[in-house]
Amino acid sequence: MKLIxxxxxxxxxxxxxxxxxxxxxxxxxxxxxxxxxxxxxxxAGMEITAKTRAILKDAGLCDDMFSDVDPNxxxxxxxxxxxxxxxxxxDGVIAxxxxxxxxxxxxxxxxxxxxxxxxxxxxxxxxxxxxDPAGIHPVVAVPTTAGTGSEVGRASVISNSATNEKxxxxxxxxxxxxxxxxxxxTVGMPKFITAGTGLDAFAHCVEAYSSPHYHPMSQGxxxxxxxxxxxxxxxxxxxxxxxxxxxHVMSAAAMGSTAFQKGxxxxxxxxxxxxxxxxxxxxxxxxxxxPAVLQFNRSAIAERFDAASAYLGIxxxxxxxxxxxxxxxxSMAIPKTLTELGVKDPDIDRLVKDALADPSxxxxxxTMTAENTRKLIEACL
Numbered sequence: 001m002k003l004i005x006x007x008x009x010x011x012x013x014x015x016x017x018x019x020x021x022x023x024x025x026x027x028x029x030x031x032x033x034x035x036x037x038x039x040x041x042x043x044a045g046m047e048i049t050a051k052t053r054a055i056l057k058d059a060g061l062c063d064d065m066f067s068d069v070d071p072n073x074x075x076x077x078x079x080x081x082x083x084x085x086x087x088x089x090x091d092g093v094i095a096x097x098x099x100x101x102x103x104x105x106x107x108x109x110x111x112x113x114x115x116x117x118x119x120x121x122x123x124x125x126x127x128x129x130x131x132d133p134a135g136i137h138p139v140v141a142v143p144t145t146a147g148t149g150s151e152v153g154r155a156s157v158i159s160n161s162a163t164n165e166k167x168x169x170x171x172x173x174x175x176x177x178x179x180x181x182x183x184x185x186t187v188g189m190p191k192f193i194t195a196g197t198g199l200d201a202f203a204h205c206v207e208a209y210s211s212p213h214y215h216p217m218s219q220g221x222x223x224x225x226x227x228x229x230x231x232x233x234x235x236x237x238x239x240x241x242x243x244x245x246x247x248h249v250m251s252a253a254a255m256g257s258t259a260f261q262k263g264x265x266x267x268x269x270x271x272x273x274x275x276x277x278x279x280x281x282x283x284x285x286x287x288x289x290x291p292a293v294l295q296f297n298r299s300a301i302a303e304r305f306d307a308a309s310a311y312l313g314i315x316x317x318x319x320x321x322x323x324x325x326x327x328x329x330x331s332m333a334i335p336k337t338l339t340e341l342g343v344k345d346p347d348i349d350r351l352v353k354d355a356l357a358d359p360s361x362x363x364x365x366x367t368m369t370a371e372n373t374r375k376l377i378e379a380c381l
Contacts, residue, residue: 003247010152013179024059026178030138032092034062038105039096040069073104074159081108095141099148103156109137110174123170141176144185146250147197147283149257151179166272183246195332198233200283204256210301211263211363218262225255263363266293273354278343287334292379300365338381
């Protein structure tokens with residue numbers, strides 16, 4: 001079976017090995033005549049980035065690049081990037097990289113023609129309606145990791161540098177209009193990034209599947225996304241050149257982001273403040289928190305994970321699924337606790353407050369309170 005396709009859901013996706021060669025065509029389809037390639041500092045000097053810029057240049061398009069992006073992108077990155085973008089007179093963005101590069105790139109395109117400050121568009125109520133849709137520039141997204149699924153998302157996570165809080169910026173038109181998912185771009189990822197990003201995708205699927213909100217399409221996508229991670233992430237981790245495994249994990253990443261339209265939950269509500277304050281890797285933090293959150297939500301999700309386990313070929317229902325998660329984490333050298341991850345002497349009062357303020361709490365199947373959230377965070381530590 002050829003692992004290649006052109007998909008129109010949730011947006012236009014050119015999926016398959018080698019399709020980065022279509023980057024100029026994707027820009028033209030998006031109506032971009034002068035793109036700015038936005039990526040992170042680590043990718044800026046890599047061969048895959050140089051090759052992509054060469055394809056753009058050979059096609060007669062601009063190959064300018066902005067790469068002043070932190071691992072957890074902040075409002076400071078947005079400020080510098082937005083000045084670069086506006087001064088350069090660009091009319092669209094190529095979002096190239098992992099979650100940090102994609103998130104910042106999408107915000108630059110979103111803010112390109114806005115007059116209000118960034119935090120006016122936080123994902124609170126209908127704040128997104130404050131934006132001028134005509135001021136939002138198009139995005140072509142090219143993921144180089146298989147985790148966040150930000151290439152098919154309508155939001156970005158940006159850290160507030162003044163408060164050390166992660167904020168979600170949302171607008172329906174932040175969804176990239178063209179996506180190139182080329183699994184060959186992920187072949188060079190180191191093992192710890194393969195693990196952390198792949199388990200991020202798994203967390204998205206697990207939380208979407210757990211969410212009490214009604215969205216049966218997302219429920220089905222989340223279930224199959226879990227299966228792809230279960231079957232193929234261990235292979236991608238063991239052999240980074242296994243292109244079939246890389247391909248299926250890249251699909252699962254996009255599926256996880258699509259599925260969590262149904263909601264996220266306590267995993268992300270905790271990992272967002274942990275990442276903002278202690279600068280941990282987002283996907284790895286999710287993986288560390290997942291076992292404790294599964295037990296936290298047991299009374300609400302055990303029955304549905306009995307059904308999921310049957311589909312996934314995991315014996316023992318919910319308890320079998322929890323054991324599988326423990327074994328999967330251990331097989332990829334994921335720390336067992338946040339303390340082992342590097343979170344030392346945490347301000348638990350602050351973490352509880354920030355977790356409860358995170359929009360992800362609304363999708364958790366068990367209502368999160370100050371008391372039970374404190375116990376959950378202590379269990380993760």
